[in-house]
Amino acid sequence: MFKYWILTLSLALINIVASAQQRFEVNVHSYDGKPLQGATVELQNQTKATNANGKAIFDKIDTIASLISVRFLGYAPYHKRVTLANLSAIDIELQLENRHTGEVYVLATRVGENAASTYKNISKEEIQKNNLGQDLPYLLDQTPSVVVGSxxxxxxxxxxxxxxxxxNQRINVTLNGIPLNDAESMGSFFVNLPDFxxxxxxxxxxxxxxxxxxxxxxFGASLNIQSDELDSLPNAELNNTFGSYNTWKNTVKVGSGLINNKFALNARLSRISSDGxxxxxxxxxxxxxVDAGYYGAKHQxxxxxxxxxxxxxxxxxxxxEEMLETNRRYNGFEYENQTDNYTQTHHHLHYSYFASENTTFNAALHYTKGAGYYEEYKTEQNFEAYGLQPIDIDGTIISTTDLIRRRWLDNHFYGTVFSMNHTFNAQxxxxxxxxxxxYRGDHYGEIIWAQYASDSKINDKYYFNDxxxxxxxIYGKWNGNFGKLRLFADLQYRFVDYTFQGYNRNRELTDVNIKxxxxxxxxxxxxxxxxxxNLYLSYAFANKEPVRDDYVESVANARPKAEKMHDIEAGYRWQTDAIQIGANLYGMFYKDQLILTGQINDVGGSIRENAPESYRLGxxxxxxxxxKPKFLWKATAGLSDNKIKNYQEYLTVMDENWNETGDPQVVKEYPSTTISFSPSVVLSNEFSYNPYTPFHISLLSKYVSRQYLDNTAQTARSVDPFFVNNLRLRYSFSMWGFKNIDANLAINNILDEKYESNGYTYGxxxxxxxxxxxxAYYPQAGTNFLLGLNIQF
Structure with missing residues (x-):
């Protein structure tokens, strides 16, 4: 296997010598031959607007297979991958918008170029160059105010x-406009969608x-993910990655292109494995x-x-914490099958009707089936905790046992989303x-082995909760243009009815019905x-309900409350051919924000509590x-002040052996304190250099300031600041009839920084x-690498 890697990289290096840069001209016109001024042309990370003659000129272009994308209002987007080695110009004819390629599905959940919103777009090219098997959040690490870990x-x-x-409980995620967040926990678990x-x-x-x-x-952000657009040409892709900790990623993709100018089929199969x-x-x-579609002029x-x-x-x-210096890779679990197992399958059916040039109707049906369990070995468990009776063995009363249990989640999520988009006029x-x-979900537990089985039976459920x-x-969104002024209004009414009943995992009767x-x-x-x-200013108000664990971990007389937040955003955007700048101020003011206490439950879930008044300013x-044509510099910064007003901390009284004394809880008052897990400084930096065409080198840096594990702002209970540097090497070329070959090498944490991204505290x-x-902390890997080879046919 490694011989093939070496051969491929050797050929890549040989190809460097023969590579060159050239001037390239893109001519854009309509179906009737009329030049289109102001069309947006994207080529090799450069964006140009066509002039009065419909021309966009790129001075220094790598002579490699590249994707050309052209967009112009009222016309269908144009995407085509061409080999530039023998071309100096290309003529592109745009057709009127009589076929949509997928963007129509995300229109209702996305904002446009001049929107009064704080946003960042990640293109397919950016995704491809960084997609070496790590989970999807890692592709967002270089965006403002983002912190990731595993x-x-x-x-x-x-x-x-x-x-x-x-x-992620406060980050709303949609896939082609369909909600992804789990209805009960509110989180989005990308581990269930590997290599999406x-x-x-x-x-x-x-x-x-x-x-x-x-x-x-x-309450924190929204992620709107759009799956692959329609590719009118047949295509295939083979993508493999090998890396540290025996990490492998194998991906196969195929696409039919347009069949009879109306039908298309795409498929992907992926596997990712790692020792961690x-x-x-x-x-x-x-x-x-797998997707299959019909793309007509009026119906899709x-x-x-x-x-x-x-x-x-x-x-x-x-x-x-005491083991970080001696054994950073320590895992307290030793049972060989102490695993989490889950399968999630999504079914989406999208329909669009283009009633006229000004009106589009969209509707979608969706169904997600999820089922799985985590298995764990437990010692000296009381029979009573599992609804079992003590047993008598030769006169000895046995009331505890070692056992292996599985805790299951079996759920269904289905529904419909719909929208109508109407353009009255240009304004x-x-x-x-x-x-x-x-959403319908069953939570239950089973004992699959026990040293002493007591009166348990096969397939018994020691707890069940449905x-x-x-x-x-329902919502309405209006956008209006008045000369240089753009206005928008977005009004939504939302109704939630949540019920669960039965015994929870601690065999406590938990019946909840909230509207x-x-x-x-x-x-x-x-x-x-x-x-x-442009300059923008926006105001938004939102409500958010508690999650399941907020109810389970609370006491009956202190049920969690729904959160409320006022969000004010103000920003400035400026873009030239060489410089792009976005800067914004924000204020997020909460009532009853559900903040992390710093503790976790017995399955790693975070415990939260309402804080009557809090805010984030940033x-x-x-x-x-x-x-220079060969040198690109990118940078982001997030500076914030995150505070809780009049915070009360409740502490359990314990003796020196950590046993509860039964005394009343001690209450500590904090007039103003920092919100847990909210760093005040998050910085990222990227230097990209293109010394030889088409060889690219990037140095990516990330700094995250101190994060407190609880809401007392004590350094003794915090995650230390960290500064991590990653190196990316990429070589793209075309040979042997392949459309494109990408060789990627990622060397992560090149300075071998010893750092932790997250943690928790208790006491x-x-x-x-x-x-x-x-x-306790979650240490992140030292210097490690991922080596990828992507071949497009």
Whole structure:
């Protein structure tokens, strides 16, 4: 295997000598031959607008197979991969918009170029060059205010992401406009969708409340993921990665292109495996993706099925603080099958009717089936905790046993989303839509082996709890243009009815029925200073319901409350041929924000509590500068102040052996304190250099300031700041009749920084007012590599 890698890289280096740069001209005209001025042309990370003659001129272009994309309002997008070695110009004819390629599905959840919203677009090319098997959040690491990490330490398996200090329970994710977030936990578990990035056309991340409509309310950000657009030509792709910790990624993709100018079929099969940086924190991930579509002038119908199956060895307990210096890769679990197992399959059916040039109707049906369990070995378990009776063996009463248990989740999520998009004229546009969804899930536990079985029987469920959640919303979005002024209004009503009943995993009777009526308005304005710059200001208000664990972990007389947030965003954007700058200020003001206490439950879930009054104030920067044709500099910054007002901490009184004394809890008052897991500084930097065509070198850096594990702002209970540098080498070429060959080498953490991305704390207080606490952390991998080879046919 390694011989083939060496051969490929050798050929790549030989090809460098023969590579060159040239001037390239793109001529864009309409179907009747009329030049189109102002069309957007994208080629090799450069974006140009056509002049009065319909021309876009690129001065220095690598002579390699490249994707040319052209967009112009009222015309169908144009995408084609061409080999530039023997070309100096290309003529492109755009057709009127009588066929859509997939963007119509995400229109209701995305914002446009001059929107009064704080957002970042990640293109397919950016996704491809970084997609070497790590989970999807790692592809967003260089965007403002984002922090990522993983339980296993190397980005494969269970990963986590925060935006502006808000974790994935507060980040709304949609796939082609269909909600992805789990209805009960509100989280999005990308481990259940391994390698979905290989089927992704683009990602838009909206920070703050944003404009996302479908799914649960977004309090940190929205991720709008669009799957691959229609490719009119047949295509195939083979993508393989090998890396540290025995990491492998194997992907096969095929596409039919347009058949009879109306039909298309695409498919992908992927496998990712890794031993993980943490001991035994292995991952075995498999997935597939299939879509089939009819693309007509008036009607479009597309069916999509994708599925992921994951088996990961548990690492959610982290590493005790006292072991970080001696055994950073420590895993306290030793049972050979201490694993999490889950399969999730998504079915989407999208229909679009293009009633006229001004009006489009969209509707989608969706169904997601999920089922799986985590298995664990437990010692000296009380029979009573499992509803079992003590047993008598030769006169000895046995009331405890070692056992192996499985805790199951079997769920269904289905519904419909719909929208109507109508453009009245060049000044006014209206979108009306909504969604109706239902979730049904069973939670139950089984004992599959026990040293002493007591009176248990095969297939007994020692606890069972079923849940139903109904979620419906309707919204209207209006956009108006008044000269240089752009206005928008977005009004949404959302109804939630959530019920679960029966015994939870601790065999406690937990019956909950909660109904919420939420009104979520958003308004904003953009002022166009020039064709290259604009200012924007927006206000949004949102509500968000508690998650299942908030109810399970609470006491009956202290049920969690729904959160409310006011979000104010103000920003400036400026773009030239060489420089792109975005800067914004934000204020997020909460009532009853559900904040992390710093503790986790017995399955690694975070415990939260309401804080009556809190806020996040910040400044963000996102810039890029093409200093020279061969040298590009990108940088982002997120500076914030994240505070809770009048916070009360409740501490359990314990003796020096950590046993509860039974005394009343001690309450500590904090007039103002920092919100847990909310770094005040997040910086990223990227230097990209193109010394030889088509060889690219990038140095990526990330700095994250201190994160507190609880809400007391104590350094003793915090995650230390970290500064990590990654190196990327990429070589793209075309030979032997292949459309394109990409060789990618990622060397992560090149300075071997010893750092942790996350952690938790627990403890109490002694009768003499001495604080008891213990911390655990999630160490991330030292220097490691991923080597990828992507071949496109």
């Amino acid at each position: 339980d296993a330490g190397a980005g494969i398996g269970y990963t986590n992401i925060t935006v502006r200090g808000s974790n 990035a290989s089927s992704t056309q683009s990602i838009q991340i909206q920070r703050g409340i944003g404009t996302s409509t479908n799914g649960a309310g977004a 940086y943490i001991d035994r924190a292995s991952s075995d991930l498999k997935s597939f993706y 119908l597309k069916a999509t099925i994708f599925s992921g199956k994951e088996k990961t060895y548990q690492a959610w307990d982290g590493v005790p 006014h546009n209206l979108i009306i839509g909504g969604a109706i969804n239902q 849940a139903e959640k109904n979620d419906a919303n 919420h009526h939420f009104f979520n308005p958003k308004v904003g304005t953009t002022f166009i200073l020039s064709p290259r710059s 400044f963000e920067f996102d810039g890029a500068w093409q200093i 109490g207080i002694t009768p003499t007012n001495e604080r008891l606490y213990a911390n």
